[in-house]
Structure formats: structure tokens, C-alpha cells
Amino acid sequence: QVQLVESGGGLVQAGGSLRLSCAASERTLNSKTIGWFRQAPGKERQFVAAITWSGGITYYADSVKGRFTIARDNAKNTVYLQMNSLKPEDTGVYYCAARQGSILSAGIFYNSWGQGTQVTVSS
DSSP states (O other): OOOEEEEOOEEEETTOOEEEEEEESSSOOTTEEEEEEEEOTTSOOEEEEEEOTTSOOEEEOTTTTTTEEEEEEGGGTEEEEEEOSOOGGGOEEEEEEEEESSOOSOGGGOOEEOOOEEEEEEO
16 A cells, blocks of 8 residues: 655644645555545545646645645655645545545545644634
């Protein structure tokens, strides 16, 4: 399994920006789709965005479309989630996850997960 480590979370005011990183332990993320998910206290885990291995296909949840951008640097084994125009409802623990194959939005189809990074957006 791929070891994933998230970083870049923190406390930001509404309207601000953060960039999350998901670093993989393997030398390459060969053929793996990477997804970002988030979980707010007392709520179910929610799909945020995903990107294919080539980076040619991305997919976003409607709630973040136009505000968040997912990108990857395979040479650095890292996937990024640029989050702009943050809202209090974006608060939660953000996880990255990996799966072999195409983008799916259900977390059950991802078999490697990081430990998460906390994002808190104050109003």
C-alpha cells in the first residue's frame, strides 16, 4: 500500500486560502488516482476532489467547484489541493487517498489513506 502524508492545514479566516499537500512514500504514484476527502465533526466523510495519474482528468464536488483546484507533481510524488475563497463550512479534517484506476467519488473504493490534516475556517 501507498503511504500518504497530508500537510498544509491550519486556521484561516473566511475568504482566505490554503494549499494542502499529499506526499506519497512510493517512488512513483504509478497509475494511481488520488482523491481528497473531508470530514467535519459529527458528519460523514465527504468527497472533495480527485485527479487521475496523468493529471488529465479532475473531478470536484459541487460545493468546491470554482474555488478548489487539485493538481499533481508525479516527479515529487505529491498531490496538491489549492483552496481559495474558503468558507466556514469547509472546516474539517482533510484526507488524501489513493486507488488504482479511474476516479470514483466514494471513499470505499480507495485503499490507501493518510492521517489527515485539520482545516479550520473562521467566520
